[in-house]
Amino acid sequence: MKLKLLQSDITAIKVDAIVNAANTSLLGGGGVDGAIHRKGGYEILEACRKIRATQGKCNPGEAVITTAGNLPAKYVIHTVGPVWNQGGKDKEELLANCYMNSLRLAQENAVKTIAFPNISTGIYKFPKELAAKIAIETVNDFKSDEIEEVIFVCFDKENYNLYDKLLRTWKI
Template sequence: MKIEVIKGDITKIHAEVIVNAANSSLLGGGGVDGAIHRAGGPRILEECRVIRNRQGKCGTGEAVVTTAGNLPAQYVIHTVGPVWNGDEEKSSKLLSDCYRNSLQLAENLGIKTIAFPNISTGIYKFPKELAGKIAVHEVRKFHSDIIEKVIFVCFDEENEEIYKKLLNPSF
């Protein structure tokens, strides 16, 4: 699997799947979640409502898939990251689950390219360095004959530098 890091807006990324750092309601919110819902249009929200009606809220670490609506992707995988509360062991496991479950869902869909935001590092206040280590570790650990490329789409320069250093220690 090729791993790429870019600084940019995930709603403009050309990948088969983009991952949304959703909240448990699946009904949109702030940050990446709000941006994806706004850019993707009402079809994403409609499908999220269908999922909620079927299963209830989405648990932390879980992942579900919808259409990408007006986005330049085929699908959006919505995963609920943990809110940082200082419990490093529990929060780290839940964040690992976000990446692993999203990758598994993408593989089940036959996806070759998936783009991730920096899950939980915004308003959920997960420490960026630790979140980056978990993300890179889970992607490297996930063996797939289907997924060819993972793109980490960093919203800010701090995350971009963290991911570049994690992927290329001589950076």
């Protein structure tokens, strides 16, 4: 898999799947979650409601897949990142699971290109540098014959610079 970095709005990226940093309700919220639901439209919300009706909420570390509605992607993979609070190894593992479970769903759905936002680094207060390290490590360790390209999409310059620095020093 090729790793790529962009500073952009993830809702404008043309890939097979974009990942949504969702909340447990799957019904939209603030940040990237709200933007994806607003721009993707009613189809995404309706698909999330059907998932909730069959399995209930989505727990931290888990992921589900829906249509992308009006977005330029085919799918949205919704994953719920951990709220940092006091932190700890369990929060780090939950964040890694977000990436791992999203990649597994992508592979199961023949996704060739996937874009990730900075999961849990907004209102969930996960330390940005640690989150970037976990994201890059987890994606780099994932082996797939299906997925050709993973794009880390940073909305802000701070996250972009963190990812850029880590990717330049990473042994990829």
